[in-house]
Amino acid sequence: MGHRLIAGCSDRCAIPHGHNEYISVTLGAGPANPQAARLDGQANMLLPFAEAKGRWHHFIDTRMDHAFQLGEKDPLLQWFAQNEPSRLDRLVVTPGDPTTELLAALLMAKLNAILKAQGDRLTVRALEIRETPTNTVRLVGSDPAPYLPAVTRPPEACWWHRADDSTRD
């Protein structure tokens, strides 16, 4: 992925640069029906691994991999809108700078929305982003709300609360 941080980190961080980020997710039995966590003595799967991973991997592989993460006030957004509008869908637009902390919270919200749309059979227990070998952010639990910046628009107008593949509004 690529990104830049313009709100006060450092000159170095304000130059567009990239990281090979690794995102790890821990899932548990879903909240919809805790009884459903008991294995049935036959197939003995909460959900086939392929099904549990498929939707999320599709989002990560098609929308996060090689994306350019920009804060919603970054003037580079306007540049893409004017000069390369066909690439707008390759942007991940964030409320404020796209730090690792923020991305962890946004992606936890996105995964919550996706799992809910898949029937609440699984729930997030933790999400970790390793940005570099020396920088890792790990959110434990399933509620990113305490970390998400306050935004004035309703949840459905925020891509991270929608179960679709959007990464901007």
Ligand SMILES: Nc1nc2c(c(=O)[nH]1)N=C([C@H](O)[C@H](O)COP(=O)(O)OP(=O)(O)OP(=O)(O)O)CN2
């Ligand atoms: N709290 C945060 N601080 C910083 C973040 C962040 O997401 N959250 N991000 C950055 C930049 O992305 C920067 O590119 C990475 O930081 P840095 O540690 O300087 O990266 P290095 O690969 O140079 O790490 P070294 O261990 O120093 O080699 C900055 N800060």
